[in-house]
Amino acid sequence: MKTTKSLKILFLSLIIVLLLAIISVYLLFKIYNINFAQKETVFNIGLDFDFVSIEDINKYYENNIGKIDVIKYDLDINLNLDNESISAAAIIDFIPLSSSNNFISLDFSSDFENISVTYNEKELIFKKLDDQLNIELPSNHKDTVQLKITYQGKPDNKGLGSFYITEEKGSKRLLTLSEPIFASSWFPCNDFPDDKSQLRIAITNDSNYTSLSNGVLKEVLLNDDKKTYVWETYYPISTYLVAIYSAEYKHIKDSLILSDDKVLPLDYFLLNENTEKSIYDLQVSKDALLFFNEKFGEYPFLKEKYGIAEFDWQMGAIENQTIVGIGSKLVSGNRFFSDVIVHEAAHHWWGNAVGLKSWKDIWLNEGFSSYSEALYWENKSGRNSLISTLFSKKNDFNDTRLYDPEGIMFSSTIYNKGAWVLHMLRFEIGEDNFDLLLKEYFTTYKYSNASTDDLKNLAEKISGINLTKFFDQWIYNGVCFIYADYSLVKEKNKSYLKLNQIQDGYDIYNFSLEVNLVGTDKKESVKYYITSKDTIIQLQTDFQINEVEIDPNNWLLANFIYED
Template structure:
């Protein structure tokens, strides 16, 4: 998922950077921003992200004893009444010794007309979002639960299930993340409980209905049409989707390394067709990039697709069918980073899902760093560097792991990307991409925790990375702030001793441990680099050099989430 606040924050930074550069060229002073503090406060507000969290009591303890195997959903849509009728047939099994009830998530404003467990009517109660069903099941027992229901879904979270309209035409869509799938179908709404899905969507015959997986059939009559979609790979409930509107469809394809063909399908509003053809034309190249870097596209038996919807805050990575807000279809490829980000989720978030919402940085940080990887794939190291600079901030809040109410803050997105960037610097390019490929291959179609990822990192690198992840993921909430001072002493043999004094000045974390490149520039223009390892708050390093240095640059390629302050320049 990517949302407007994050996009707006990045756009503001770019805008003010450009304006500042233009002003710097003027022969006179321009007071463009009378109160720059106002802009800084706005940026900090944007960094906090929308306050969307999963309530502590949303998932009951009993739900962790369930393993849902399959959802069969029949959804009839009635856009004029803003109502749906549903039949959910849920197949699952019990993982504990014995249970006397099954708990699922389902909003109680939807009316249950019939509930049948293993071919018998069952007692139940539905309060708030908890559906409790009387049962008598033992370990590994399989159950089949059929629930018939109807009503108008409650608007929650990022809008949940929406009966929308644009230019007089109906457009129906949903946004389940993180915990709103149960606004429109009963489910075990835990991201790690993946299941297979069959979904049949019925709407007016003028509407095209789109969902996850592969289109199996379309049944049409004069007034109503049913689109039947099926997944061949497991899916988390927060990624299950419906889009239904008067879409125009066009297609592309991606050819895999093994010469298989992946269909790419686009569903857009009629007046956006030509714009969408321009904006989406690079999708095969994006898939090619990530397939080379991470492993082959994981849903090759199904499709990749994009559907236009009315969520004006951003986009959503519904499995195999990304939703793109209609205002992000421009016709000039201005929002390509969004398309890249949502595609990347098909590796990070969809194929490899989060074990819990505490691990959401594994979704968003990875997909944000994938934006930088794609920029590098297209245009080289300078593009990687500039992309990461655009995601730098001094205002990241909270930790990456277990961020509490800030599931969608820019800390999760941009600091998450920076942690991967720093890990790449720490272990080296070859090892880093081997880590990503191994992590993807190990947990594909499953779920992974932060500790699962750390184990892969340590196994592949052969290193203990406890300090790295403690300071950047579990404990540290602040960037490195490093003051440095340097001076040279001429030695008797004509060489020079360079002394560098470094002091970490950040407040909330005493001493980060990291490796640092020091670029030394000499009087005659020659340059060389030294790599030093920092472990303490205050350290000195000495080097014997053949020439007198003229200038020092710390971290010249921007691998570290750090601010460097040259005390020599300050004193001068």
């Protein structure tokens, strides 16, 4: 009787455990799918920008005929968020570069009112034409010119939110996302990525608001019910990275020891009431910064900070220099969007420190930062994590070139194909050379600007390899994938590998190909260089080959299909 009762209890216990296991698996599956859907959303919103193309940018720049080199912007921005307007003053120090240096052109795209331009306190003649402010300088101006421009009105909210105001529980919030050519929607500037300058910016808002920007907080000024935050940079900055965030923030201070005598200030500015969840997610940036500091070179803005501001661009992020913007939905406490946190940290090396010579080179910013995600996971969890990160990016892009991309400028091709091309370059020039390339590329172009040709020339110098074909087929031209079918053919005691390229749009890729020759109890790894559409290779081994494994270490952006 006892035995029967014990068996019943055991049986019921097993049923309960089984039911709990089924429920747990179901819930985990549901949570995974919810999170996966969220992640798909962040990449669709955050990466597949459909508001601008390279063609749009070229048209925008056509009107800018009076070239200058800006030395410093000194901005005073008074916010009135209730009516979504500003009153502002911009003092700009610059050197005229045009052949007729008595005429200059600034990008200034919003329809502001009461515009005034002065030089040495004297009013200058100007004309506001579309997105340009064309200014006639006095004939006796010095080599370095300082202009003061005052203006007021409502900035246009362009792109994905160049001047974006939201409201939560009666409290207004402001964020700016100026990439690529929309800084000029809220201050007059030379809105080119290769014109880096110093910045001072004073932001005034109601006293209950914290106002954030790039660089170091120099002072906070109180004036009745208003508060002014004054920020200043020690390092040059491109206009598209200049940022304002103004909201009722909770400020969390932290720090990161980079070496025995170097400590990086970390500043988190949070909107979420559950700050513990946000901090848990954002702590990933500490690991990433430490790794990149070692892998690429010292964090390039050490005298300033690494800041993160939570903002209302819910499912997106932006790499504004030293004050990254992170959407509220990305800091939910489960670290599901860690790749985004890592990506924005990487931009401080690739994009912020090493800038672009033109927007045609945008893949350098996004490809390097996307591959940095994979490098981070490789360092943290091994090569399988590197490959799984890359495979998550493999099929999510269009057939287009990387340099001077056709169609949408910020398509996922720029991010994901860009990461894969750097992975293939690593294979092409070798591990040691690639590690050296990362450090030398950063050191050489830090605080300045680089082009795709600059990267190619440096990679060739380091490796001693002619990379003209590689860059032509993967960056300047070519479609996204190698598609090839292959087979193992045995004839008269000889074995052959047959490989046929079948992709559309680019007939023949040249590439190094790893092949594992597999026997009954032996395996040999060999490497071939493929240069033709249809290739037949006689396989030389001292054992009978039963099968071949193509690209076993996943170095190539390719789909290989086995044919019997």
